[in-house]
Amino acid sequence: MMDKLDAALRFNQEALGLRARRQEVLAANIANADTPDYKARDLDFGGELRRALEQGRAGNGLALATTAASHVHGGSTFATDAGLLYRVPSQSSLDGNTVEMNAERVEFADNALRYEAGVTVISAKIKSLLAAMQQ
Template sequence: MVDKLDAALRFQQEALNLRARRQEVLSANIAHSDTPNYKARDFDFSSSLTQAMAQGRQSQSVSMATTSARHIQAESTIANDPDLLYRVPTQSSIDGNTVEMDVERVNFTDNAIHYESGLTIIGAQIKTMLSAVQQ
């Protein structure tokens, strides 16, 4: 049962995770708009979502090296992070910064709207599942 719920919500979950990650990248670009030689970063959302859906829940496992037998063995997983690309500016800056505030604001707002719509969709899916269980 849990597997079916996970499968039903997986696409939206992956999309929301990628939207949140893109929001972090775009906000870092905006924060560094006055930093000399800063290169604006972004990633292609659709190809990253396709890649995330194809990989599924596969994630890389990393174990920590221990130097003593008394150390606690620990293992962690690395989240699949999208490939960050450098944005090519339409108008270059003298100080080498490639952040264009108008482009960043548009992308930030567009991503925020898509994130909100994703939340609305996943909320509607949950309500539909709840109504199916209650009847």
């Protein structure tokens, strides 16, 4: 039963986790808009979602790499730079900073809107699953 619930919600769980991670990255870009030599980062949402679904990590975080059979197999939930890309600026700055505030604000608002839409979708899915269980 739990396997079916996990399968029903897995895509949305991964998508929301990646949206939250992207929001953190975009917020860091905005916070460092005046930091000399700061390089703006972003997340390839589609590629990361595809990779997460193929790996089957379902919220476990990152899989640990092991080099011997006796190593502990586990996961980690801390943030990492894996999957982050550098953003190419359309206009360079003299101090080496690649953050473009207008672009960051647009991406931040778009990602926030998509996160809220994801929450709405998963909430509706949970309600429909609860209704089906009650019958």
